[in-house]
Amino acid sequence: MEKKIKFVQGNEACVEGALYAGVDFFAGYPITPSTEIAEHLSRRLPEIGGKFIQMEDEIASMCAIIGASLTGHKVMTATSGPGFSLKQEAIGYACMAEIPCVIANVQRGGPSTGNPTHVGQGDINQARWGTHGDHSIIALTASNHQDVFAMTVDAFNMAETYRTPVILLLDEAIGHMREKLVVPDVNEIELVERLRTALPKGVDYRPYLPREDGRLPMSDFGGEHRYNVTGLYHDMWGFPSANPKIVNELLRHLVDKIDNNIRSITRYKEHYLEDAEYVLVSYGSSARSAIHLAKNRRDKGERIGVLELQSIWPFPHELVREKCAGAKSVVVVEMNMGQVLAQVKIAVDEPEKVFLANRIDGKLITPSDIKRLLRVIQGRGI
DSSP: OOEEEEEEEEEEHHHHHHHHTTTOOEEEHHHHTTTTHHHHHHHHHHTTOOEEEESSHHHHHHHHHHHHHTTTTTTEEOHHHHHHHHHHHHHHHHHHHHHEEEEEEEEOSSSSTTTEEOOOOOTTTHHHSSSSOOOOOOEEOOOOOOHHHHHHHHHHHHHHHTEEEEEEHHHEHHOOEEEEEEEETTSSSSOOOOOOOOTTTOOOOOTTTTTSSSSOBBBOTTTSSSOOOOOBBBBSSOOBOHHHHHHHHHHHHHHHHHHHHHHHHHOOOEETTTOEEEEEEOHHHHHHHHHHHHHHHTTTOOOOEEESSEEESSOOHHHHHHHHTOOOOEEEEESSSSHHHHHHHHSSSSSGGGGEEEOOOOOOOOHHHHHHHHHHHHHHTO
16 A cells, blocks of 8 residues: 655644544644644544544643543643643643543743744653652653654553553654655554453442553443542542552552553664764754764764654663763753753763753754764863
């Protein structure tokens, strides 16, 4: 069968991935630079029998997809900077109540209104710690449109597998640039569907009682079973509990179901790492410049490689330690003041050999920006 080839924005590639994964409900509020996701889904979803709702704000949008997910739908919302901030309480609710959903955050400059139409990658730590309390989260990213598609499908699969919100951390440069996208054939990529309970009506359904494999079968809210959903600590029936044993076990479950599966969750790409003396660690649109520099300098005899992270949270410390071992220096390339840099320093054996190549002025970091820092490092012999 002939592949479907499109020339699209990154935001459109995200839409294509979401539709491929089976999204059938979207609620959102327009905000630059993510608005095209909502615009395209407002047209495409009704064509396939799905539902699109423009809500009054980002808080309502997040709450709407939580409700729709509980009734059995694959759901998504999209936002940027300030809207992502507004969604945090409801994201915490989805973590606590274990509700599958996907949140695309197309990053721009911040804080506050910041730089609405320019690129930034300053929401890395917010994705991890934006909602209060101890929890784990999955956050994925990509540097090109084919991978935006793939990571969007992965986001839906992981949301269903782990019953958790999953964040797509894209950025303005990726969201608005255009390039080729090959849409895979139906069934070419395996999809994870909602795991529903096999218990019949009238049988004691315990919505928070895991199977042996750790997964929690769900029952569509308003369907066969009546059960309680709350943001409070709760027992296996979903009813609030302050019992220390129940609280302790629930919190550990919420963290362990993600952190104990980091190998399965981790996504990354290697570029020229086999013999690299200098390793660039990057992600999103920044990785495009890092890869371009590595290829260009290798043509001139410099052994530079790139570790491109596609899963940011849970952070793949073991992977970073392994891939950076033996490098003369490690350079983290990102467009913030060092949010992934801090994690790389924790991961490696010699953190004093980790440096930051960044821009925070709303402009895409360039290969020349990275090269200037490398020249300083090489000049010092480190």
